[in-house]
Amino acid sequence: MSDDPAAEPVIVTARGVEKHFGDLQVLKGIDLTVRKGEVVVIVGASGSGKTTFIRCINHLERIQKGRIEVNGHLIGYRERNGQLVEDSERNIARQRCEIGMVFQLFNLFPHLTALENIIEAPIHVRKIPREEALRTGRALLARVGLAEKEDTYPTQLSGGQQQRVAIARALAMRPALMLFDEPTSALDPEMIGEVLDVMKELAREGMTMIVVSHEMGFAREVANRVIMMHGGRIIEDAPPEQFFTAPAHERTAAFLSRVI
Numbered sequence: 001m002s003d004d005p006a007a008e009p010v011i012v013t014a015r016g017v018e019k020h021f022g023d024l025q026v027l028k029g030i031d032l033t034v035r036k037g038e039v040v041v042i043v044g045a046s047g048s049g050k051t052t053f054i055r056c057i058n059h060l061e062r063i064q065k066g067r068i069e070v071n072g073h074l075i076g077y078r079e080r081n082g083q084l085v086e087d088s089e090r091n092i093a094r095q096r097c098e099i100g101m102v103f104q105l106f107n108l109f110p111h112l113t114a115l116e117n118i119i120e121a122p123i124h125v126r127k128i129p130r131e132e133a134l135r136t137g138r139a140l141l142a143r144v145g146l147a148e149k150e151d152t153y154p155t156q157l158s159g160g161q162q163q164r165v166a167i168a169r170a171l172a173m174r175p176a177l178m179l180f181d182e183p184t185s186a187l188d189p190e191m192i193g194e195v196l197d198v199m200k201e202l203a204r205e206g207m208t209m210i211v212v213s214h215e216m217g218f219a220r221e222v223a224n225r226v227i228m229m230h231g232g233r234i235i236e237d238a239p240p241e242q243f244f245t246a247p248a249h250e251r252t253a254a255f256l257s258r259v260i
């Protein structure tokens with residue numbers, strides 16, 4: 001990122017996003033702008049809507065109101081006669097190519113090796129020639145420190161290694177944005193560091209990232225902004241120094257006193 005973050009292009013715009021599950025309103029009007037190279041960490045109590053919100057960003061969840069754009073493309077919907085209607089599967093798949101997602105439970109294909117997991121989407125979705133996909137896949141495995149594991153199946157990898165493969169797999173699509181949904185919360189404590197290190201490196205290289213996480217150390221060290229969600233709303237959005245030392249909202253202070 002340049003010295004003036006406000007000069008960077010906008011990668012994510014969410015405006016007035018509302019989400020219901022039946023009668024339960026989980027998102028109550030989310031507005032968020034994320035610029036290129038920013039790392040935004042979302043924190044908040046369980047049930048506040050963090051996971052739902054980032055799943056809406058790549059249309060794993062439908063929204064009932066508002067709009068989300070990533071890299072200038074409206075996600076999940078298209079405009080018809082002034083109304084938003086859900087887009088075709090094909091267009092949604094194309095939009096998702098811009099967005100890498102890393103889940104809590106890795107979600108690797110169990111019947112594919114580490115390298116095969118990584119090249120699957122580039123070959124079948126992006127239509128990249130196999131040789132090129134293999135070259136890129138091997139480079140990505142090396143980047144997450146797993147060069148020697150290319151022929152290993154997920155069940156033979158530790159949780160931390162599986163998550164690093166999952167990150168490499170997401171990167172293989174050359175996304176403009178990476179979403180992380182509690183990427184370390186299913187890991188044994190000794191494996192958390194290796195995954196956070198890969199994420200820190202990505203951040204240093206300028207990847208735009210939205211990360212739902214309970215790792216306050218990571219947020220403090222790596223985030224450009226920390227966001228607090230409460231009851232389906234963003235109640236605080238501040239640089240980490242301010243967020244952790246002088247939060248504006250009393251609920252943020254109460255949350256921090258519980259988790260730190």
Ligand code: ADP
Pocket residue numbers: 021024026044045046047048049050051052053
């Ligand atoms: P957080 O990530 O902050 O813990 P979530 O986004 O997972 O919060 O959940 C927000 C609320 O939405 C919770 O009350 C949860 O039970 C509810 N919820 C999440 N997913 C679903 C679903 N698929 N169907 C019904 N309710 C859901």
